[in-house]
Amino acid sequence: MAGALAPGGEGWSSRTAFVLAAIGSAVGLGNLVRFPAEAGANGGGAFVIFYIFCVLLIGLPILLSETLIGRHGQGSAIESMKKVAIESRASSWWSLAAGVGMVGAFLILTYYSVLAGWIVHFIGIFAGDVAHAFASGGLAQGALQDLSVDQVQGLLPALQANSSEMLAMHAIFMALTIFFVGRGVSSGIEKVAVWLMPIFFILLIAITIYGAFTGSFGAALAFLFDFEPARLLDPSVQLSALGQALFSLSLGSALMITYGAYAARDINLAKTSVQIATADTSVAIIAGLAIFPITFAALAPASLTAILDGQEQVQGGLGLLFVNLPVAFQTMPAGSLIGLLFFIMVFFAALTSSVALLEASVSWAIGRFKQPRWLVTILLGGLAFLIGAWASFSFNSQADFQPFDFMIFSGQPVFGIIDELTAKILLPTSALLVAIFVGWIADRRLIDSENGLDGKLHRIWLFLVRWLCPLVISAILLTGLFPGLLGQG
Numbered sequence: 001m002a003g004a005l006a007p008g009g010e011g012w013s014s015r016t017a018f019v020l021a022a023i024g025s026a027v028g029l030g031n032l033v034r035f036p037a038e039a040g041a042n043g044g045g046a047f048v049i050f051y052i053f054c055v056l057l058i059g060l061p062i063l064l065s066e067t068l069i070g071r072h073g074q075g076s077a078i079e080s081m082k083k084v085a086i087e088s089r090a091s092s093w094w095s096l097a098a099g100v101g102m103v104g105a106f107l108i109l110t111y112y113s114v115l116a117g118w119i120v121h122f123i124g125i126f127a128g129d130v131a132h133a134f135a136s137g138g139l140a141q142g143a144l145q146d147l148s149v150d151q152v153q154g155l156l157p158a159l160q161a162n163s164s165e166m167l168a169m170h171a172i173f174m175a176l177t178i179f180f181v182g183r184g185v186s187s188g189i190e191k192v193a194v195w196l197m198p199i200f201f202i203l204l205i206a207i208t209i210y211g212a213f214t215g216s217f218g219a220a221l222a223f224l225f226d227f228e229p230a231r232l233l234d235p236s237v238q239l240s241a242l243g244q245a246l247f248s249l250s251l252g253s254a255l256m257i258t259y260g261a262y263a264a265r266d267i268n269l270a271k272t273s274v275q276i277a278t279a280d281t282s283v284a285i286i287a288g289l290a291i292f293p294i295t296f297a298a299l300a301p302a303s304l305t306a307i308l309d310g311q312e313q314v315q316g317g318l319g320l321l322f323v324n325l326p327v328a329f330q331t332m333p334a335g336s337l338i339g340l341l342f343f344i345m346v347f348f349a350a351l352t353s354s355v356a357l358l359e360a361s362v363s364w365a366i367g368r369f370k371q372p373r374w375l376v377t378i379l380l381g382g383l384a385f386l387i388g389a390w391a392s393f394s395f396n397s398q399a400d401f402q403p404f405d406f407m408i409f410s411g412q413p414v415f416g417i418i419d420e421l422t423a424k425i426l427l428p429t430s431a432l433l434v435a436i437f438v439g440w441i442a443d444r445r446l447i448d449s450e451n452g453l454d455g456k457l458h459r460i461w462l463f464l465v466r467w468l469c470p471l472v473i474s475a476i477l478l479t480g481l482f483p484g485l486l487g488q489g
């Protein structure tokens with residue numbers, strides 16, 4: 001069955017291609033790096049529970065709203081929103097919602113590619129180690145046997161201090177992203193997803209089973225699902241969970257509108273939304289169940305107990321993946337091979353997301369400036385590369401380069417600031433506007449005829465986009481950004 005004909009006559013070649021591409025965009029560093037890091041930093045269980053709440057009651061209805069706008073509008077995210085607004089006799093300024101999201105996606109791409117470059121670097125390290133292990137006594141032993149624990153812990157800081165290596169890896173990854181986006185929707189973006197996502201799922205399951213047998217699975221379960229009820233009410237935990245849910249489902253970033261525009265008319269968007277959200281959330285949780293057992297296995301029993309009792313934090317942020325995990329692989333059976341497969345798996349997930357992040361603005365620029373896809377892709381990808389390169393220097397001079405020392409940004413390098421700005425401000429703002437637009441502004445007939453829902457489910461969806469999404473997102477945005485509002489500043 002032929003795909004839709006939007007923008008520039010492009011479209012997915014089948015329903016499966018659409019679902020895989022959307023899942024590919026959703027599943028990424030957000031699930032494999034950001035989710036475990038945020039769960040670690042926000043005390044595990046409470047964060048996870050609130051995250052699942054956000055996915056079901058906010059993410060899912062907005063996912064349907066966004067794909068719906070795109071499919072009806074048949075253009076870039078901004079064009080599609082404008083079209084739906086005009087047909088609903090509303091102001092075309094509503095397209096600003098997509099504009100905010102598109103800027104968010106572009107900004108995410110800038111640091112996403114730097115991070116993915118680190119993954120490429122670690123693939124190199126583990127590939128070399130596999131070759132080395134082969135030559136000397138087989139693969140059964142742990143990884144990186146020639147390095148001390150200190151040296152393994154030093155791999156990430158060494159990379160961060162080596163700007164030219166970081167830039168080279170960032171360049172390789174961005175070039176790959178540009179290559180596939182430049183080839184277009186059905187011959188580039190879709191191909192990446194259709195080939196890489198199945199391999200990704202096989203690797204994820206294999207590594208999780210490995211972790212369950214060789215690592216501290218029980219401790220990981222306790223960490224991810226036990227929680228203090230009081231923390232559920234902590235506004236900063238809530239804002240982190242909401243930001244993570246939107247980030248992970250690629251919502252509030254113009255992306256699902258963009259991908260929806262390439263979807264054929266006869267696809268039931270309610271069904272595909274459920275499939276996308278289920279796949280993405282399962283991957284986040286399964287990834288937690290792969291990463292934490294392995295990292296916990298390498299911790300001293302005392303510090304593991306302290307973490308589970310909530311007295312000590314799991315190494316948050318990027319350390320989990322690039323420091324704790326390699327140390328764990330050092331002592332685990334077949335550590336080099338599993339380490340290599342692990343980083344390849346993360347790389348696949350990152351690439352199917354980075355093409356999406358770039359496509360959000362490329363599809364707009366093609367229509368806006370009437371220029372060929374290749375040219376637009378190279379220019380926008382190049383610009384994202386430059387901004388990312390600039391941000392990556394903040395790792396070298398963290399102490400004296402902090403121009404944004406306020407609110408949730410204080411004490412962060414440029415990198416963390418772009419991340420917080422997008423996940424905790426831009427994406428929620430865009431998602432909020434989309435919910436208000438679909439719930440209250442857009443022509444009901446137009447929306448209702450396309451959403452693939454009937455009866456009770458339709459009423460539930462409408463209630464969620466009209467009331468729950470706007471109220472909860474604005475409340476979380478306000479209290480999370482200005483903790484003083486609740487007298488907790």
Ligand code: PHE
Binds near residue numbers: 025105249354
């Ligand atoms: N959802 C992706 C991830 O989890 C990131 C992303 C955000 C991709 C927005 C596209 C648009 O890594």
